[in-house]
Amino acid sequence: xxxxxxxxxxxxxxxxxxxxxxxxxxxxxxxxxxxxxxxxxxxxxxxxxxxxxxxxxxxxxxxxxxxxxxxxxxxxxxxxxxxxxxxxxxxxxxxxxxxxxxxxxxxxxxxxxxxxxxxxxxxxxxxxxxxxxxxxxxxxxxxxxxxxxxxxxxxxxxxxxxxxxxxxxxxxxxxxxxxxxxxxxxxxxxxxxxxxxxxxxxxxxxxxxxxxxxxxxxxxxxxxxxxxxxxxxxxxxxxxxxxxxxxxxxxxxxxxxxxxxxxxxxxxxxxxxxxxxxxxxxxxxxxxxxxxxxxxxxxxxxxxxxxxxxxxxxxxxxxxxxxxxxxxxxxxxxxxxxxxxxxxxxxxxxxxxxxxxxxxxxxxxxxxxxxxxxxxxxxxxxxxxxxxxxxxxxxxxxxxxxxxxxxxxxxxxxxxxxxxxxxxxxxxxxxxxxxxxxxxxxxxx
Numbered sequence: 001x002x003x004x005x006x007x008x009x010x011x012x013x014x015x016x017x018x019x020x021x022x023x024x025x026x027x028x029x030x031x032x033x034x035x036x037x038x039x040x041x042x043x044x045x046x047x048x049x050x051x052x053x054x055x056x057x058x059x060x061x062x063x064x065x066x067x068x069x070x071x072x073x074x075x076x077x078x079x080x081x082x083x084x085x086x087x088x089x090x091x092x093x094x095x096x097x098x099x100x101x102x103x104x105x106x107x108x109x110x111x112x113x114x115x116x117x118x119x120x121x122x123x124x125x126x127x128x129x130x131x132x133x134x135x136x137x138x139x140x141x142x143x144x145x146x147x148x149x150x151x152x153x154x155x156x157x158x159x160x161x162x163x164x165x166x167x168x169x170x171x172x173x174x175x176x177x178x179x180x181x182x183x184x185x186x187x188x189x190x191x192x193x194x195x196x197x198x199x200x201x202x203x204x205x206x207x208x209x210x211x212x213x214x215x216x217x218x219x220x221x222x223x224x225x226x227x228x229x230x231x232x233x234x235x236x237x238x239x240x241x242x243x244x245x246x247x248x249x250x251x252x253x254x255x256x257x258x259x260x261x262x263x264x265x266x267x268x269x270x271x272x273x274x275x276x277x278x279x280x281x282x283x284x285x286x287x288x289x290x291x292x293x294x295x296x297x298x299x300x301x302x303x304x305x306x307x308x309x310x311x312x313x314x315x316x317x318x319x320x321x322x323x324x325x326x327x328x329x330x331x332x333x334x335x336x337x338x339x340x341x342x343x344x345x346x347x348x349x350x351x352x353x354x355x356x357x358x359x360x361x362x363x364x365x366x367x368x369x370x371x372x373x374x375x376x377x378x379x380x381x382x383x384x385x386x387x388x389x390x391x392x393x394x395x396x397x398x399x400x401x402x403x404x405x406x407x408x409x410x411x412x413x414x415x416x417x418x419x420x421x422x423x424x425x426x427x428x429x430x431x432x433x434x435x436x437x438x439x440x441x442x443x444x445x
C-alpha cells in the first residue's frame with residue numbers, strides 16, 4: 001500500500017476545519033457535558049424544606065450541565081453518621097457529604113482542603129459565626145464549608161400561655177417581637193422554679209436525657225453557661241471543679257421535674273411532647289412549631305421561641321452547624337467546588353431560610369437580617385428571637401476540648417451520663433471519678 005502525501009491545499013483545509021471546531025467547542029454543550037455529581041444531605045425535619053434545596057441544586061446542575069443526584073439521609077438511628085463513616089472507610093460514595101459538629105474534623109484526612117474556596121465565600125458573604133468556623137476548620141485549615149440549610153440554634157420553644165398561667169412568667173415580655181430581649185431575669189434558677197410549677201400543673205418541660213443530639217445540646221449549654229468545662233483546650237481534664245459540681249447539683253434538682261422516661265427519649269420525643277400539648281417548654285429549633293402548624297395549629301399559635309436561661313457565664317445558646325465537605329476520592333472535584341460556592345450564596349440562603357419556615361440559621365452573620373423570623377406566624381413574631389439578637393453567646397458543646405477528643409465526649413454523651421448517674425443516686429465523687437477516667441481514656445486513644 002502506498003501513502004499519498006497531502007497537498008498544501010488539503011493541509012490548509014484540514015487546519016481551518018480544526019480551528020473552527022476548537023472555537024465552536026466551548027459553545028456547544030450537551031446535557032451532562034460536565035459530568036455527574038452526587039451529594040448526601042441530611043433529611044430536613046421541616047415539611048417542604050427538602051424540595052427547595054433540591055430545586056436550587058437542580059437549577060445549578062442545569063446551568064452547569066452537570067447531572068446531579070441528591071440523597072436525603074435521615075439522622076434517625078444515626079443513619080447519616082453511619083453513611084459518612086462507611087464512605088470514608090471505603091473511599092467511595094457521594095462526592096459531597098454533609099457533616100455536623102466534629103464530624104468534618106474527624107474525617108479531615110479524607111476531605112479536600114477548601115481554604116481558597118472559603119476565602120472567596122467570605123469575601124462575598126462576610127464573616128462566619130465564630131462557632132461555625134471553629135468546627136469547619138481542622139488544625140487551622142478549612143476542611144468544610146459552613147452552610148445555612150440545617151444549621152440551627154437550639155433555643156427554647158415555650159407555650160407562652162402555660163408559662164404565664166402556671167409559672168407567672170410573661171415570656172413574650174422578656175423576648176418581645178421586634179425589640180431587644182429583656183431577659184435579665186431569665187436565669188437557670190428561675191427556670192428551675194418554672195419547671196417545678198409547670199410539672200405540678202401536669203405540663204412538664206420536655207427535657208431529654210438520653211444519648212441524643214438534643215440532649216447533648218441543651219445539657220452542653222447548661223455546662224457552658226456555668227463555665228463548667230470537663231476538659232480544656234490543651235486536653236487537661238477539668239471535670240473535678242466547683243463549676244462542674246454546681247451544674248450536677250443543679251441538674252439533679254431539675255431532673256425531678258422532667259418526664260419519667262426522659263433517659264429513653266430520642267430526638268423526636270421532645271417535638272412530639274410539645275405537639276401533644278403535654279409540655280410547657282422544650283429546647284428545640286422551630287421544627288416542632290412548624291409541624292404543629294400543620295398537625296396541631298391550636299398548639300402552634302401559643303408557641304414562642306426565645307433564648308436560653310443565663311448562668312454565671314451568660315445566656316449560652318448551643319449551635320449545631322451544617323458543614324459540607326468534598327471527599328478526596330470525588331471524581332468531579334471542580335463541579336463540587338462550584339456547587340458549594342453557589343449553594344452558600346446569600347440569595348440561596350434566604351430561600352432556604354424561608355423554605356424551612358425559619359428553622360435554618362445562616363452561619364454568615366450578615367445574613368441574620370432576613371425577614372422570615374419577623375414575619376413567620378402564628379403568632380406573629382414567634383420566631384423573632386430565634387436567631388442571635390446580641391443577647392446570647394453562641395456556644396459549641398464539648399468545647400474547648402481538642403476536636404477529636406470533643407467528638408468522643410459528644411459521642412459517648414459524657415455530660416448527660418454524669419447527670420443521669422448522679423440523679424439516680426450515685427455519690428457525686430464517684431460520678432466525677434467515672435467521668436475523669438473516661439476523659440483520660442479519650443486522651444490516650
